[in-house]
Amino acid sequence: MAPPDDDVLWARDVHYSHGGSPALLGVSLGIQESEIVAVTGPRGCGKTTLLGCLSGLLVPSGGEVWFSGMPVHTLTPTSRERLRRDKFGWVGDRPHLVPELTAWENAALPLLLTGTGHRAAKRAALDWLERLDVRDCARKRPAALLQAQRQRIAIARALVHKPAVVFADEPTAPLHRADRAQALRTLTSAGRSHGITVVLATHDPEVATLADRTLTLLDGREADSTSEPACSLSA
Numbered sequence: 486m487a488p489p490d491d492d493v494l495w496a497r498d499v500h501y502s503h504g505g506s507p508a509l510l511g512v513s514l515g516i517q518e519s520e521i522v523a524v525t526g527p528r529g530c531g532k533t534t535l536l537g538c539l540s541g542l543l544v545p546s547g548g549e550v551w552f553s554g555m556p557v558h559t560l561t562p563t564s565r566e567r568l569r570r571d572k573f574g575w576v577g578d579r580p581h582l583v584p585e586l587t588a589w590e591n592a593a594l595p596l597l598l599t600g601t602g603h604r605a606a607k608r609a610a611l612d613w614l615e616r617l618d619v620r621d622c623a624r625k626r627p628a629a630l631l632q633a634q635r636q637r638i639a640i641a642r643a644l645v646h647k648p649a650v651v652f653a654d655e656p657t658a659p660l661h662r663a664d665r666a667q668a669l670r671t672l673t674s675a676g677r678s679h680g681i682t683v684v685l686a687t688h689d690p691e692v693a694t695l696a697d698r699t700l701t702l703l704d705g706r707e708a709d710s711t712s713e714p715a716c717s718l719s720a
Contacts, residue, residue: 540569595645651683
């Protein structure tokens with residue numbers, strides 16, 4: 486079955502197990518371009534696993550995953566890696582920055598890896614660092630930064646190359662409330678202004694209010710799905 490033409494991401498009956506323990510049990514969804522979708526549910530319900538399957542980081546044991554008409558589930562490991570590098574951005578609950586690189590070099594990494602010139606990559610990285618209020622950290626290395634600063638740099642890195650999709654897995658977990666609000670506003674406003682699709686995994690109902698639509702998982706299955714106007718998260 487081919488996915489709908491207007492879905493940038495499409496999954497049908499996705500199954501996945503970790504070491505024989507089922508994590509996803511037949512999840513299906515379609516996500517349109519520029520849509521912000523929150524995947525919610527308690528810890529251990531399959532949110533991270535679903536994002537892994539949608540992004541090509543994991544290969545489902547059953548079902549299909551498509552990106553813009555491309556069958557992600559049948560791609561070779563090299564092709565999936567290239568897809569993640571060129572078309573996707575990822576923010577996890579920890580920043581995972583390269584310790585030897587400065588903040589701006591970490592933020593610019595997706596551009597540098599795809600051949601963008603040094604000057605243009607630095608300019609784009611500094612722009613995103615400024616939007617996330619960490620431009621003053623540009624020349625510092627991760628060891629000299631606070632956890633909240635490192636996480637905002639990781640968000641800049643996910644957005645700097647204007648990917649088709651950003652996968653955000655509990656992206657504000659290490660941040661205080663005020664920092665969290667700013668980071669989420671930047672992430673969601675970037676999605677809307679640059680036409681970036683955002684798939685946001687969170688167990689926080691307040692964070693989910695920023696999304697256009699919510700998919701709730703429970704024990705690896707779809708528990709509920711809602712569509713509501715997005716609202717702003719207060720600081």
